[in-house]
Amino acid sequence: MEWKNCLNIKAGRAGRRVLVLLPFWLFVVADLSAGVLVAPTVVYMSDRERTGRITVQNPSDEPKEVSVYVSFGIPESDSLGGVRITLADSAITDPRSAADWIKVFPRRLILGPGETQVVRFVARPPKDIADGEYWARIVIRAEHGQTTIPSANQVDGIVTTLNMVMQTAIALKFRTGNLVSKLEVYDTRIEPSDSLVQVLVSMENLGNVSYVGLLTSILYDANDRQICQDNIDLAVYRKLTRNLNLPIPEGDFQKPYRVEIAIGNEGRKDVRAEYAIPGNRIEYGLAVE
Numbered sequence: 001m002e003w004k005n006c007l008n009i010k011a012g013r014a015g016r017r018v019l020v021l022l023p024f025w026l027f028v029v030a031d032l033s034a035g036v037l038v039a040p041t042v043v044y045m046s047d048r049e050r051t052g053r054i055t056v057q058n059p060s061d062e063p064k065e066v067s068v069y070v071s072f073g074i075p076e077s078d079s080l081g082g083v084r085i086t087l088a089d090s091a092i093t094d095p096r097s098a099a100d101w102i103k104v105f106p107r108r109l110i111l112g113p114g115e116t117q118v119v120r121f122v123a124r125p126p127k128d129i130a131d132g133e134y135w136a137r138i139v140i141r142a143e144h145g146q147t148t149i150p151s152a153n154q155v156d157g158i159v160t161t162l163n164m165v166m167q168t169a170i171a172l173k174f175r176t177g178n179l180v181s182k183l184e185v186y187d188t189r190i191e192p193s194d195s196l197v198q199v200l201v202s203m204e205n206l207g208n209v210s211y212v213g214l215l216t217s218i219l220y221d222a223n224d225r226q227i228c229q230d231n232i233d234l235a236v237y238r239k240l241t242r243n244l245n246l247p248i249p250e251g252d253f254q255k256p257y258r259v260e261i262a263i264g265n266e267g268r269k270d271v272r273a274e275y276a277i278p279g280n281r282i283e284y285g286l287a288v289e
Contacts, residue, residue, distance in 0.1 A: 035142035035166035036064055036111065043138060044275050045123050047176040052121040054138065054170070058111035065143040067108045068119050071169065072099040073137045074210075074237040081200050081243025087137060087169060096237075098134035098174045101125050123174050131177025132208030135237065137169040175209065181279030182207035183236060183263060190259060192288050197246040199230075199259055204239045209277050211236040214267040218260045219246040219288075221253040233268065257288035 036056050043052040058064045072092045073085040092099055103122045111117060125134070143165050187202040199217050215234045219227040230244040246259070264281040 035060075036066055036140065038140055038168065038170065041170045041270075042275075043121060043170070043172045045121070045172065045174045047125075050123040050125075052123075052172065054119050054121075054140075055116060056109070056111065056119055056140065057116040058113060061113045063113065064111045065108070066111060067141045068104050069107060069139050070099050070102045070104060070121075070172070071137045071139050072097045072135065073169065074135060075235055075240060076238075077241045079241065081241045083240070083242070085137070085169065087139065094135075096132070096134050098123065098125070098136040098172065102136050102172060102174075104138075121172065125174065125176070129176060130208075132175070132179065133210060134174040134176075135210070136172040136174075138172050139167060139169045141165055141167045173210070179209050179277050180207040181209050181211050181265070181277040183211040183213075183279060183282065185261075185263070185282055185284070188261065188284075188286060190286055190288055192257070195248050197228075197248065197257065197259065197288055199244040199246065199261070200241055201244070201261065201263075202239070202241040203234075203236050203263075205236045207279065211279055212268060212271060212276070213263055213265040213279065215242055215244070216262045217244040217246060219248070220258050220260065222256055223254050225253065227251075227253055227257070231267075233270070234263065255288075258285055259288060260285045 036058050038057075039055050043054060045052045056066055056068075058066075069089075071087040071089050072094065073087040074094075075083050075085055077083045089099075101124045103124065105120045105122070109117050109119070121138070182205070184204050184206050185201060186204055187200075189200040191198040191200070197219055201215060201217075203211075205211050211234070213234045214231060216229065216231045218229045221227055227248060228246040230246055232242055232244065234240075234242065260283075262281070262283045265276060265278050268276070
């Protein structure tokens with residue numbers, strides 16, 4: 001979830017839901033575009049608690065066929081800070097993948113109108129795995145039944161039948177041993193224009209768990225007046241670049257500008273306290289040239 005606060009501007013970013021491509025990030029309930037409802041959006045498991053569960057609900061007045069399976073994918077970014085998740089179902093080589101040893105019960109279910117069912121997960125990790133966090137994606141597919149679309153040539157009586165399928169993927173994290181949350185910023189690029197300052201922050205995860213926190217960027221003028229603030233939820237698994245946009249509204253703001261950046265675990269309301277792993281905090285400032 002992202003939000004923006006600027007002087008003289010009513011601006012904000014609404015939470016965005018995507019299917020396979022990421023947002024990052026998170027809601028209390030994942031809604032497959034009126035297909036089914038899924039909660040929670042992250043499943044946590046550990047060497048002490050090797051079972052997990054999600055609740056799947058059909059809020060519609062039609063039956064839904066739902067399938068659940070485990071895949072692998074972590075947030076990755078391009079050089080401009082665009083974030084995506086690419087799901088892999090086979091030939092997974094990432095040493096932190098848990099996809100091969102998470103079992104699903106049941107894998108397929110039929111939900112009548114208004115019905116709810118629990119889907120359970122069991123972790124069967126290899127022996128003597130290294131300390132840290134292991135990752136998978138729970139993929140939920142809901143089929144909406146068949147929709148008939150007439151062809152352009154009504155005389156022929158030809159119709160096309162479509163199966164409407166909605167899909168979402170939520171995170172699963174398995175934790176074992178000593179857990180370390182540590183982040184490093186290895187590059188920051190500032191690209192100013194007359195009406196906008198764009199900040200690109202490149203980070204690397206140096207711990208053995210995903211670094212989950214909040215990235216804040218604040219733009220000040222030469223008189224220490226705050227011009228604009230941008231905040232984004234952060235989840236760094238390997239390396240990640242995030243893009244923050246700081247609009248410059250009309251006003252008596254004096255150059256040179258500067259940007260103050262802060263990264264920390266505080267402020268994430270979508271992560272329950274018992275699942276949060278405190279990590280290092282990073283604060284620094286850069287001149288806008």
